[in-house]
Amino acid sequence: MTVANPLHSRPEPDPQVKPFVRLEKIWKSRGKNVVLKGVDLQISNGEITCLLGPSGAGKSTLLRCINAIELADRGVVYVDDVPIGCKPQKDGFVRMRERDVARQRADIGMVFQNFNLFPHMSVLENIIDAPVRVRRESREAAVEHAHVLLKQVGLDHKVNAYPRHLSGGQQQRVAIARALAMRPKVMLFDEPTSALDPHLTHEVLDAIRDLASTGMTMIIVTHEVQFARDIADTVAIMADGEIIEHGAAIDVLSRPKHPVTRSFLARSLPMEAQG
Template structure:
């Protein structure tokens, strides 16, 4: 008999997540799964709710309703009897340490060298020794192609280099999951490829990733799953090649046509 390949296990489960900001309902019952080792690209027009969804996964914001689980751990809360109770900020920080997030605008500490930016959280949050953190930092800088920038400061780096350092800093925490929020949107076009190449290489290592991006060609090359959002809901989701070449929803077709013309 031909052996049956084991099914991938969900690492992220998003169940009926709602989020309101003022009078505006940003997320309207979002459901999504990201399997262990998969790359999910979140696509859609500005204001669709993509960044808010990432921020809820990382407990930067909390959903008003619904649940998010990462590795079967309910994010931001714990179950007590039949009720879910919000976690303390200390426990939320512990959960957030397992989830790396790379933002649009780098968020490096300007007063710290590249090395200090990378080793700060592993030493402070994980309790790693300086020697261990430094060794890991050198390995990650080699991986992102910036081994020679170890003593540089953010102001001396290009935007693309700063974003690659931000990726190395997130990886230094050895996260279960990586979230990318439009990681190239603040970059000049000629710097975009160097960041996307790092993310492509990371995908090949089996890291589970959810990437908000407007780079359709990148999504075709890297994503296992493409999920298209509009007006706070996922309007279409499935194998990336299928969704991006044969979209079923007219709103997806309109979005892809507009993106490819840009």
């Protein structure tokens, strides 16, 4: 029997309130390869959505379009009702200058597969760099916030360490703290455990679970289906550049309707966890 996770016991979204993250007809090609095919997705404020599906489905590309690391060829991404990477003009949209896109990107935290920490900077310097440089926070305020975040991810004792002295799990937790230091409106995670040894995966997943309890809006690309079942409010299954199934996590993962979803879950979950 499947038991609902306490994280899922949140109020139903008000249909009168606009979705916090809204993707409208997102298309993206690389050469002749169409990676995303008119993707629509809506995510409420405080909602945790996991993107699942086979390799090559377009999950990471979709995530990168949300924070405009890659700009969609067609379609619009809205975060907090603001179009990302483009601005309205006459009857359509035009791309914004990169420096303006960078300002928007500051509100969208991103945690990558491979940590991307600056190797020549200490843990503390990695975390305070962007808030001081981009947000124009005082160093004193940024340092104080960094200590709070490091305690939150269980690494306050590593404040003066350098990335080379940390395990992969510790580096990824620092990367989470660094993203949170920008006080983002939404957090994006792109396969946050894929570069880790299996015995280190739980460190990062536990840090994300703790973050979930704060009400942060999160979109997580993951291959950890059981983790998605534990943490997600909603799940979107992607295949061949499209969302083929989307709904409450407990429904999609326990009672999948699409044959591709059923096949993917059969390969990803141990038999005792299915159903």
